[in-house]
Amino acid sequence: MDLFSLSWTALRTAVADVPDEDFVRPSGCAGWLVRDLVCHLIIDAQDVLITLVTPAATEPTHDAVTYWDVAETPPTGDDPLDALIVRLAAAYEEPRLLKFHLDDLGSAAGRAAELADPGLRVSTQDKVLTAGDYFSAYVLEWTLHHLDLIAHLPGAVEPPAEGLARSREMLEKIAGAAFPASFSDQDALRVGTGRRAPTDAEQAELGELAAKLPLVIG
Template structure:
């Protein structure tokens, strides 16, 4: 696979890796946009998703595909508003990691995912979470999720947000879920935050969305 989607995933994972490798221990306990999650918690969550991707890309599936890069978000992706027990489990795992080991494992695994995706035909069918989709659609969902969590990660870190390529995939996905393009004067980052429920729409934004404002968030 050699595609804009894979290029966006490579950028998304590389940028998160750069942030992670720059963290001091105290940085890893700062809050994120995910309610109750620290930076360290979110990195562990992201690592789990990257490991899932590695398994999926190595798991050829029989067709037909029952999800694509847009419909994946319709009830397939689990909520990221965990209860107390789930959050306690995540915190226990996150606290058990040495930060250096967590960062190294994340970086190694993301590089493996990008390398394996690059050797996988875009139309190849893969299986994950009980569903089948094309490899290029899996890669798109991974880039979207990484970009959104990049925004979550930097809430209180003085680090850059996601770059244009991953954010463009977020915008495209949100527009498809919405059913029409969001106003073109909304920056990609703002629409990403609005469309995923990270921030509430302002008055003008709510009027621009009309009845669709009640459907937010379009993905979590």
């Protein structure tokens, strides 16, 4: 829970600090500008609120790691929801409106998470898991999107080190193998999820793990 709050607060603070003119810069998500990513974070905040008021009566079917589905191909931007987010982001017109909506919904999602019982069983995307595992899974979501936010914003504040380390740990469990020790947590996350291609030296170090990458999670 603490790591969820730390990562989510850091991400929302980073968005608040982005100058208006940088909202039309590319983000680390292929095909999305910074404004599109921020709009996606608003949807994420809504999802957190919806999930926390959708209790489940059955036993958990997933945990923080198995919550993530791994796709065979990276997103192209043709998915209807991805396209909708781009249109929604453009409709805001002014960055301050996106910032306001994220702060409003994001703060509510953060408070709801702090009040939730970690043992509560919740349902989302036809999966049942404890709220604690759901929060843990979202540390990876917040951390990856924090990296996406600052991908083309030199000097921007990076995600918390604790969130990076936990996210790397989860990605390694999803992969079923550890990244080389020479990889920083950021490099492991960016290369591991296909946000950037490995260098020739990194490719050699990855060894058999390279065949499993990228891990397109969602």
